[in-house]
Amino acid sequence: FKNQKRGNYKNFPPGPRPLPIIGNVHQMDIDKPYRTFMELAKEYGTVFSFHLGMSKTIVLCGYETLKDALLNHAEIFSERPDTPMFTATSKGHGKPFDNATNINAAVTNIIVSILLSKRFDYEDPTILQLMGLFNQNVKLFSSPAVVLYNSYPSLAKWLPGAHEKILENVKGLEDFIKATFTKQKQELDINDQRNLIDAFLAKQQEGKTESTNYFHNENLISLVVDLFGAGMETTSTTLRWAILLMMKYPEIQQKVQSEIEQVIGSTHPQMEHRKQMPYTDAVIHEIMRFGDIAPAAVPHSPTQDITFRGYFIPKGTTVVALLHSALRDKAYFEKPYEFYPEHFLDSAGNFKKNEAFIPFSIGKRSCAGETLAKMELFLFFTSLLQNFTFHSTPDAELDLTPTLGATNAPKPYEICAVSRR
Ligand code: HEM
Numbered sequence: 001f002k003n004q005k006r007g008n009y010k011n012f013p014p015g016p017r018p019l020p021i022i023g024n025v026h027q028m029d030i031d032k033p034y035r036t037f038m039e040l041a042k043e044y045g046t047v048f049s050f051h052l053g054m055s056k057t058i059v060l061c062g063y064e065t066l067k068d069a070l071l072n073h074a075e076i077f078s079e080r081p082d083t084p085m086f087t088a089t090s091k092g093h094g095k096p097f098d099n100a101t102n103i104n105a106a107v108t109n110i111i112v113s114i115l116l117s118k119r120f121d122y123e124d125p126t127i128l129q130l131m132g133l134f135n136q137n138v139k140l141f142s143s144p145a146v147v148l149y150n151s152y153p154s155l156a157k158w159l160p161g162a163h164e165k166i167l168e169n170v171k172g173l174e175d176f177i178k179a180t181f182t183k184q185k186q187e188l189d190i191n192d193q194r195n196l197i198d199a200f201l202a203k204q205q206e207g208k209t210e211s212t213n214y215f216h217n218e219n220l221i222s223l224v225v226d227l228f229g230a231g232m233e234t235t236s237t238t239l240r241w242a243i244l245l246m247m248k249y250p251e252i253q254q255k256v257q258s259e260i261e262q263v264i265g266s267t268h269p270q271m272e273h274r275k276q277m278p279y280t281d282a283v284i285h286e287i288m289r290f291g292d293i294a295p296a297a298v299p300h301s302p303t304q305d306i307t308f309r310g311y312f313i314p315k316g317t318t319v320v321a322l323l324h325s326a327l328r329d330k331a332y333f334e335k336p337y338e339f340y341p342e343h344f345l346d347s348a349g350n351f352k353k354n355e356a357f358i359p360f361s362i363g364k365r366s367c368a369g370e371t372l373a374k375m376e377l378f379l380f381f382t383s384l385l386q387n388f389t390f391h392s393t394p395d396a397e398l399d400l401t402p403t404l405g406a407t408n409a410p411k412p413y414e415i416c417a418v419s420r421r
Contacts, residue, residue, distance in 0.1 A: 047311050057299070057318040058311075063326040063356035065309070070363035073308055076319055077300035077365050096393045096414040100240060103380075104131050107236040110376060111227055116180065117195040130176065130228070133169040138233050140166050141406035170225070177224045178217075197224070231369050234293060235376050237409045241291035242284070242381050244410045245339055247392045248400065252341060253385065256280050257420075260386050269382040271375055277382075278351035282344035284377055288359045290339045293407045295324035297361050323358055332356035339400075388417040 046065040047058065060069050069076055105122040108131055113119055120127035140146060145161030181197050193199050200223065203215040246253040256279065260269075263276045274281055300319045305312070313319065328336040332354055333343050346352045360367035367373070384390075392398055393414050402408035 047309065057320055058313055059296075059320045059322055061322045061325040063329045063332055063358070066321050066323070066326050066358065067355075067362070069308060070321060070361060070366075073306070074364045075304065076302045076306055076308060076313060077321070077363065078303045079301045096416050098412060099243065099415055099417075100236075100412065101128075101131070103239050103243075104135070104232065104236040106380065107239070107376065108228070108232050110235075110372075111231050113195075115196050115224060115227065116184070126176075130173070131232070133172050134228060134232055137166050137169050138406045138409075139403075173225055173228070174221050177221050181217075181220060181224075227369075230367070231372070233407060233409075234369075235373050237293050237407055238288060238291055238373075238377060239380055239384075240410050241293070242287045242377075243384070243390050243415060244398065244400070244413055245287055245290065246385070247390050247413075247415065248398045249339060250391065252283060252339075253390065256283055257385050257389070260382055264382060264386060266386075269379050269386065271378065273382070274378050278345065278349060279341070280378075280382065281351045282341040284381060285344045285354075285357060286339060286341040287381075288377075289327045289333070289343065289357055291408065291410075292324050292327050292359070292402075293409070294359065294361075295322070295327075295408055296320050297323050300365065321361060323361060326356045326358050329356050387420055389420055391416050391418070 046062045047060055060066055102122055105120070105127055108127055109119040112127070140162040143162040145159075146163050146166065148159075149161065149163040181201070184197050185201055188198060188201050188205075190202050190205065193202055197220070200215060200220050204211050204220075206215075246256070259277050259279050264273050297320070300321070301317065302313055302315055302319065305315050307313070326332075330336050333356065334340070335343070344352055344354060344357075360370040360373070393416060396414065398413065399411055401411065403411050
């Protein structure tokens, strides 16, 4: 948004109070969209909007504004905007290695077991292909070609670019999913439903109105794509932040390990252990806050014209709840830009909730997998630190700057995992 013209209200529909509208795609600093959002939030206050090509986007900032909007004005968030790309997609002991694929495969297997009641070996070509398609799309989502495609779809669809690759990957995913559930349909036993896909197919065969209206094949594909898309990369990226941060702050890693020794010992970690582990719980919360993996959540769109805090928001506008601004809100976090587990601890070392901790968003359209994600994070994190101590290679810098993508992910890094057993 460098050198933007201020106060360009001309294309904005009339309302009680016009929003400050700024910039457009040509002036946008594409390399740093999230940081730029924050800078803009500081300059323009809690609600601002901008034009990205043909579409208008409204950004809501700061925990107080987000709480008011997400909890009290659910109608602002009732739909997903008609954004073209969204519519189209609906090892060795002590030796350095990159753990990204293993972590990704472990998390993917959780979704695979819910959907198909099976797991893949980490080297299985099917899981590698599945992960490859999703991971590539997450990276491509924020590429300039996709921004252009979302902004000027009728023009950009004729040009070559990343949007083509995304659509090709989605097609690959859909083919995989179709082949999988077609096979499962042949084996279906209504009286012995093994997994989510079986349950869906059983509903389909009930012959009720809802069977044809909701439980049709297209919805099954969307459901499976959504669960993979929403549940795979998010959790594994958070775990990659977790290991990177533990390598960066070995004294914090050691404190977590001491608590694991005291509470869990050498047994398998269970969710029941969490309430006796305030320090570990605080560290996991701080990993999520600092990692800030979904800084702009997922775009929303109101189904009707609405006035929010005196601002007029027309039906169909893209609305962004900038979770980043809540997770870095200095009114709620003492050291917003530092990794500081004490944000979630009281002076006696007990776990302390912080209401601005909203990495899953809040309200009716918040993350559907929050409970599952929290379980996965606790169980994976404690199992990993129970069995290994992580440290970096001698000359590694351990850069905490995120890479650009649909999520804030750590840059690729190598780890040394030293067995504790
Ligand atoms: C650390 C892990 C995760 C984080 C930080 C996270 C965060 C989010 C966020 C910010 C949203 C957008 C809410 C909005 O629309 O504003 C979302 C949506 C969603 N998430 Fe998650 N998520 C995580 C893991 C998961 C998992 C494991 C699943 C399921 C397997 C999942 C399923 C979903 C679904 C289905 C939605 C769409 C909900 C809707 O549109 O109504 N998420 N998540």
